[in-house]
Amino acid sequence: MKSRLLSHLDAAIAAAAMPSEADCLRAERAALLARQGQLNEARSIIASLQAQYGLSPHPRVNAWISLAEGLTSYFSDLGQTAHDKIKRAYAVSGASRDRRLNALAAAWLAHMDYTAYDLDAMGRHVAEALQLADADNHSARARACLVVALAYHFGGRFDSAQPWYAKSRLHASAEGDETMLSAIMYNMAGLLADQSRHAVMTGEHDVAMLRRAELSLQSATNLDALIGIASLDALVPLHRARVCTLQGQWAEAVSLYEAHFSDGLLQGLDRMRASLGADLAWCRLQLGQTEQARKDAVAAQVSVAHDRDADDRAAAHHRLAQVFAQLGQADVAAHHREQAAADWQAHEREQAMSIAAIEKAVATLAS
Structure with missing residues (x-):
């Protein structure tokens, strides 16, 4: 089934009055294909546009190309290299007064700021996206509203998140x-x-x-x-x-876990390696797979310091405490319980920071 948005973009490309406008839409189409996981097709479109505009740049087209490049990178492995491309799209679209792209790029920057825990930047970018986006800029508004919802939800305020989830759904539905x-x-x-x-x-x-x-x-x-x-x-x-x-x-x-663990690590979940591995060890232990559980627990123990998010580290330590306690290693289990408690406290501080940042952004919109 072809998405309604993709059909709309195809029709808009065919009806475009100017080649540069059609090429902006082609880059936008590549960005959508990247989000859908059709990365090879997205890269092919981007390469064609880069060849066309490499020697004779067109600010608006090049800004849309940068957005498509950034999203293709992001939906390959959630890597932070995407941030630089989106930031370029944001800067060039602002300079070339492409208000629609500027709002959309700001919304994507806000999303990436959220995932990187750069909460002050998240608040600034989400407020700017919603201030710049016209009422019919559904792409920017859907993404920005989702970021507000996630910031509230992460902070433990699901009641405040729900209306923003609803707004995001409405804008996404309006655009198909x-x-x-x-x-x-x-x-x-x-x-x-x-x-x-x-x-x-x-x-x-x-x-x-x-x-x-x-x-x-x-x-x-x-x-x-x-x-x-x-x-x-x-x-x-x-x-x-x-x-x-x-x-x-x-x-x-x-x-x-056995079917998807390795692919998940390649697709950006390496930051959760320890928490996923600790859960796998716990499940194996419940199934009587003691030796494999021990190996998974040791691997998770080695990688736990590299889990980026405090709640994932806390969860990993908590699971490892359970696993090692059941394996009869009381001292190791006690160490992980202590680390879990410290990381839960760090997570609670991050939650408070998320609420403070998004409340400030929402207040800016209301003023």
């Missing part, structure tokens, strides 16, 4: 951007899974929250299959594995 609708479901499910994990590990199991995470992941999976979205295709199964672990579905979790 099914890829964005999938991204909303996936990102919300990831945070619901994170918070369910925290609740389980602190003795406050929330069955309803975990069920919402499961349903959101299933919805994202179904929509991806319907539209043919293949970008970062290991991420949803790995989040499902995390949910299965929390639900005690050990065999299903192990099956998902």
Whole structure:
């Protein structure tokens, strides 16, 4: 099934009055293909445009090319190298007064700032995106509203996040951007899974929250299959594995981890290597796979310092404490319990910073 947004872009390219306008739309089309996981086709379009405009630059076209390059890089492996390309698109579109692209690039910068925990920059960029975006700039508004929702949700304010999730869905639906609708479901499910994990590990199991995470992941999976979205295709199964672990579905979790763990690391989840590996070790231990569980736990223990996010480190240490306690290594387990407590505290500080940054941004919009 072809997405409505892709059909709209094809029609707009055919109807464009000027070659440069058609080429801006072609670059935008490449960016959409990258988000859908059709990376080879996206790269082919970008290469063609680069060859055409390399020696005779056109500011607006080159800015759109930079956006397409950045998103192609981002949806290859979530790498931070994408940030430089998006930043260039933001700068050139501002200088060339392409307000639509400037708002969209600002929204993407806000998203990347959020994932990098550059929360002050996130707040500035999301406010700028929403101030620049016209009412019908659904791409920019959908992405910016999602960032606001994620910042609130990450900070533990799901009540404040929900209206922004709804706004993001409305803008994505208005544009026919099914890829964005999938991204909303996936990102919300990831945070619901994170918070369910925290609740389980602190003795406050929330069955309803975990069920919402499961349903959101299933919805994202179904929509991806319907539209043919293949970008970062290991991420949803790995989040499902995390949910299965929390639900005690050990065999299903192990099956998902074994099928997708390596691809997930290549697609940007290396930053979660220890927490994923610790969960896998715990699941194996429950299935009686003691020696393999021990090997996975040792590997997770080696890599835990490299897990970027405090909540992932905390979760890894918590799981490792459980694993090593069951393996009879009480001293090792005690060490991981201490580290888990310290990292949960660091996570709570990050949550407070996220709320402060997004509240400041939202206040700017209201003034």
